[in-house]
Amino acid sequence: MSAPQRTRPVHTLTVTRTEWITPHMVRVWAGGPGLAAVPDNGFTDNYVKLLFFPEGRPEGVDVAELRAQGKVVTRTYTIRRREPSELAIDFVYHGDVGLAGPWAASVQPGTEFSFQGPGGAYSPAADADWHLFVGDASAFPAIGAALESLPATAVAIAVLEVQDPADEQKFLTDARLDLRWVPAGTLVSAVEELELPAGSGHAFVHGETYVIRDLRKVLAGVDRLSISGYWRRGMAEPEFQAAKRTDPV
Known part of the structure; x- marks a missing residue:
């Protein structure tokens, strides 16, 4: 019997501010009580799976169950920077095209969002020339x-x-x-x-x-x-x- 697939925990943060890095890149900063539970895995490509709920997120229902029902849409993004009280995620923006880019461009401080992760595999080798x-x-x-x-x-x-x-x-x-x-x-x-x-x-x-x-x-x-x-x-x-x-x- 194969081992059950490990489900990464769900973290919820609150948007604190946004800033436009370029005309097509917006940075979303987020923090709150949930930040302390987000591990720092030491990788520079550490990524998270942002969770979007097109039909709304019902209380008390496990995310894995909602995903199995096709009621969760995920998008993968890298944690660009982490500070003691905030972390930043950068989004490529192409106007109204897509899901995460338009969300990042319009999201307001105080908005909560959830994600699973982080994952990652790369950091620059210290012994490389x-x-x-x-x-x-x-x-x-x-x-x-x-x-x-x-x-x-x-x-x-x-x-x-x-x-x-x-x-x-x-x-x-x-x-x-x-x-x-x-x-x-x-x-x-x-x-x-x-x-x-x-x-x-x-x-x-x-x-x-x-x-x-x-x-x-x-x-x-x-x-x-x-x-x-x-x-x-x-x-x-x-x-x-x-x-x-x-x-x-």
Whole structure:
């Protein structure tokens, strides 16, 4: 008999404020009594599953039961930053398209929301000679968290794709950072043109599935590589998560 699937606990926080990082990225800060129960797993890509209840959330009903009934919609997001009394989650915003982006753009302080997690698997290796970060806007929160965790002795290269120059961000890092913003559609070619440093590297590469598939080939020689698709063009998250199980990248 297989072991029962472990269900991550549900945490509930209260929105304290929001801020626009760029025209297409909004940061939601949240805190409250529930923050102390949210573990810090030590990963810079630590993510949570936000829970949305299209029919409303009934009192006293377990989230796992609601999910089994198809009454919960989840969306996966990275914890961008954590402070003693707040944590921040960044959302890509494309107008009224999607579920989480419009919610983040309009949510008001005092609003409660729930999530499961966090999960995570990556943090920059302390013994790496250099670090490489590659991704589109979906990966900026995890890349930003990683960059800001690096010490002043670290060497980092970041190749980041934006739809518009207005979407370029500032990262508060002590590392010796070579930051390259590239236009949409040029991420693979920009990485192909890199001259990577000598020594042992550690790369974090995430974004659109088929772009990532090409980047996996380009970066096959990197010693340590965290690489996967965060989304797939033309698919909402439920379809994407199902596709990952049969066609992982």
